Structure formats: structure tokens, C-alpha cells
Amino acid sequence: MLYKVKLKNADESVLLDDKVYEYLTSDPYLVRVDFVNNLRKHSSGCAVFQKTWKKADGGYKTETIYLHKLVAEKFLLHTRSDGRNLVGARNGNKLDCRLENLIYRSRSVASRKRKTSSKVGYTGVYKENNRFRAVISVNRKSVHIGMFDTAEEAALAYNRKSKELYGDDGKMNVIKSRKENED
DSSP states (O other): OEEEOOOTSSEEEEEEHHHHHHHHHTHHHHTTTTGGGGGEEEETSSSEEEEEEOOOTTTTTEEEHHHHHHHHHSGGGGGOSSSSSSEEEEEEEBBBBBBBTOOOOOOOHHHHSSSOOOTTSSTTTTTOOOOEEEEEEEEEEEEEEEESSSSHHHHHHHHHHHHHHGGGOOOOOOOOOOHHHHO
16 A cells, blocks of 8 residues: 655645555654654755754754654665665655665766756757757766757667666756757
8 A cells, every 4th residue: 555645834745655654653763753744855855854853951862863764774774785784765855765776876876866957858868059068977077978959868878878888877967858848
């Protein structure tokens, strides 16, 4: 069964498996702090629980628990290795915390899966004069793929090279149709 838990500060919900939901609503500590009803959307896009406690010395301590990390550490720890210790979402949706969607990744794979910062809107694609350059990073070095007439052609070339070099761990651009670009 699939559970949708509404976030406290957004009009979005987190997706959870029944096994995970059962754990979150039965663990004594998580029940005491009302974990499930106090999930918020973090600026990074994932679900987070934050609570500030007053300390005996008068100061404050803030506890932060990232939902995807908590779920992975409780249910997927056997899939973690030295090189693969960061939790990510297979489908790119950080609010989808179903077990089938969470995966341990290496830092380099996690870096490739991040959103693009390119002004053109595609990873590895940059506008130069009236053409588009496609580049990809290999061993921390920028490798030129080619020059193209459209951003979409350059993005497709990037996708081919990414698949060739990194397989399923490579970043894939979602190519927008021409109509979407004109709007």
C-alpha cells in the first residue's frame, strides 16, 4: 500500500511504502516527536523533520532528520558501500521515499544527477554566439563533444556521450519540444 503524507509547509506530499509508514508511526521516539505530522519541505527539495530543543544551559539545539536518509539507514543499509554512501532518488523526485526509489550513490553519481545550472536549460550545453556547445566532464576535465545549431541537438549529443561513458549512472537531459521552447 502507498501512503501520501502531506508536508507542513507545502502543497505537496511525501510517498511512503506501508512498511516505512508503519515504522515511522510506531517507533517510540518518532511517535513522541510526532515525526510524520511535522515533515516539511527543505530548500533542497527533500522532506525533513526539524525540532529545536532548549538545553539545560539556556542554549538551543536543533535536531534535523532527513526522511530519505532515515528510511535508507533503517531499510537499505545492506546496499551501502564505501564508495556509495549518499542517498538519492532513482526517479529524481526527492519526495518519493518509497524503498524501490531510494538508492545509495557515490558522490560523483550524485553530482551528475543534480539539476543543471546551465542558462540554456540543459546539462552540458552552452550558447556560444549563435551556436550551442556540448561538453561533458570526464575525470574532472571538461571534454568537448561538438558544436550544434540548436540546444536540443547539443543536449541529445550530451545524452549519447553520457550514456556511453556512465551507463545508467549518467545524467540525461529531458529534451523539450520546439513548441515548449517558443512559449
